[in-house]
Amino acid sequence: MTALAPIPFLDLKAQQGRIGPALRARLDAVLAHGQYILGPEVAELEGRLAAFCGAAHCVSVSSGTDALQIALMAEGIGRGDAVFLPAFTYTATAEVPLLLGATPVFVDVDPRTFQMDPACLQARIADVKRAGILTPRAVIGVDLFGQPADWPAIRAIATAETLFTLDDCAQSFGAALNGERLGRAADATATSFFPSKPLGAYGDGGALFTESAERASLYRSLRTHGEGTTRYEVLRTGMNGRLDTMQAAVLLAKLDVFADEMARRDAIAGIYDQELAGLVDTPARVPDSTSAWAVYSILLPNQEIRDSVQAALRTQQIASAVYYPRALHQQPAYAGCHDGQAMPVAESLGARILALPIHPDLTDAQALRVAATIRAALAA
Known part of the structure; x- marks a missing residue:
C-alpha cells in the first residue's frame, strides 16, 4: 500500500524552488557589497512596499512586534493609558502596550469574521471612561487571518474619542478594503514578515506605513537607538529595530x-x-x-x-x-x-x-x- 504524501501547513521549500535563481542573485548582491545593515536593498524594499499599498511612507523594522512598539512609542503611550485591542488575536498585540507601561483593554470580536466588534469597542471605551482610572489613548485594530478589520467603523469611533489608530496588519499585507490595499486605513499600519506570513522573510522582519512624514522620520529615529541626523546624536530613547539587508533581499525576491x-x-x-x-x-x-x-x-x-x-x-x-x-x-x-x-x-x-x-x-x-x-x- 502506497503511503500518503504529507500535506504541510506551509511549504517554504517549494516556494524556494520556484524563486531560487532570483533569490540567490539578490543574496549574492548583498554579499558582494557587504552592507549588511541598512544596505541599498532596504531602501529599495521600503519604496516598493509603499508603492504596493499606496502609502506615502514605509519604514522597515526588525519584526512585526517591533513595528507595533515603535508606533506606540512615537505617540508617547505609556503608564496610565488604555490601548483597546481585540481579545482574539496573537499575543504580540497585547504585550506591546504592557511593555510600554500601558494597559491593554480587550474587545470582543465578530462571530463570523473574527474581526474587532465596533459596538463592543464603543462599550469598552465607555467602561474605561466610567471607571476613571485609565486614559483612552489608542485603538489597535487587527486584520486577522488575512481579512481587514472594519476600519470605517473603527476610525469613526476613534475620531469621536480622539484616539490614535494603529492597524496591526501582521497577517494581512496585500489585503484590500473598499478597493484600497491596507496600509492607509489607520494613522499607522504595522506588518510582519515572519516566514509564515503571505509575504515572509527567512527570519524576522516587519514594516510601518504612514501618511505622515513626521511620523515616518520619528519611526526611523526610534528604530536606530533614537538617532538624530548623525549616528552619535541621540535625541530620544529608541531601540535596535532595523531590518537586516539580507532579509530585505529575500523580501524583494518574494515581492516579485x-x-x-x-x-x-x-x-x-x-x-x-x-x-x-x-x-x-x-x-x-x-x-x-x-x-x-x-x-x-x-x-x-x-x-x-x-x-x-x-x-x-x-x-x-x-x-x-x-x-x-x-x-x-x-x-x-x-x-x-x-x-x-x-x-x-x-x-x-x-x-x-x-x-x-x-x-x-x-x-x-x-x-x-x-x-x-x-x-x-x-x-x-
Whole structure:
C-alpha cells in the first residue's frame, strides 16, 4: 500500500524552488557589497512596499512586534493609558502596550469574521471612561487571518474619542478594503514578515506605513537607538529595530511573485469554500474586501468534533493548526490587567476553530484531499 504524501501547513521549500535563481542573485548582491545593515536593498524594499499599498511612507523594522512598539512609542503611550485591542488575536498585540507601561483593554470580536466588534469597542471605551482610572489613548485594530478589520467603523469611533489608530496588519499585507490595499486605513499600519506570513522573510522582519512624514522620520529615529541626523546624536530613547539587508533581499525576491501567490491563495480558499459548504462554517468574507489568506479557519460545532476532525487529518498526514486555543484575556500573562469583562465570542472560538493548509504551492488535488478528509471525518 502506497503511503500518503504529507500535506504541510506551509511549504517554504517549494516556494524556494520556484524563486531560487532570483533569490540567490539578490543574496549574492548583498554579499558582494557587504552592507549588511541598512544596505541599498532596504531602501529599495521600503519604496516598493509603499508603492504596493499606496502609502506615502514605509519604514522597515526588525519584526512585526517591533513595528507595533515603535508606533506606540512615537505617540508617547505609556503608564496610565488604555490601548483597546481585540481579545482574539496573537499575543504580540497585547504585550506591546504592557511593555510600554500601558494597559491593554480587550474587545470582543465578530462571530463570523473574527474581526474587532465596533459596538463592543464603543462599550469598552465607555467602561474605561466610567471607571476613571485609565486614559483612552489608542485603538489597535487587527486584520486577522488575512481579512481587514472594519476600519470605517473603527476610525469613526476613534475620531469621536480622539484616539490614535494603529492597524496591526501582521497577517494581512496585500489585503484590500473598499478597493484600497491596507496600509492607509489607520494613522499607522504595522506588518510582519515572519516566514509564515503571505509575504515572509527567512527570519524576522516587519514594516510601518504612514501618511505622515513626521511620523515616518520619528519611526526611523526610534528604530536606530533614537538617532538624530548623525549616528552619535541621540535625541530620544529608541531601540535596535532595523531590518537586516539580507532579509530585505529575500523580501524583494518574494515581492516579485507576491501578486501571483495571492491569487493562488484565493483560489485555494475558493476550493475549500465550495467543498466544505454546508458541512462546516467556512470563513465569512468582510464586505467589499479581498483577503491575503494568511490563515483559512473553519468553525466546527464544538471542541469534541473539532478535535476528531483534526485527528482524522493527522491520520491522513495533513497538517492543521488551532489559531487560537485561548482568548488573550484568558491568558495568565494578562489576568492582572483585565477588568473581568466577559468576551463570549472570543471565549468560544478557541474550542471550535481549525486552520487548514493554505499556501501558494498547495495543489488543487491536495486541497480536495483536505476537504474530502474533513467530509469523511464528519460523516463517521
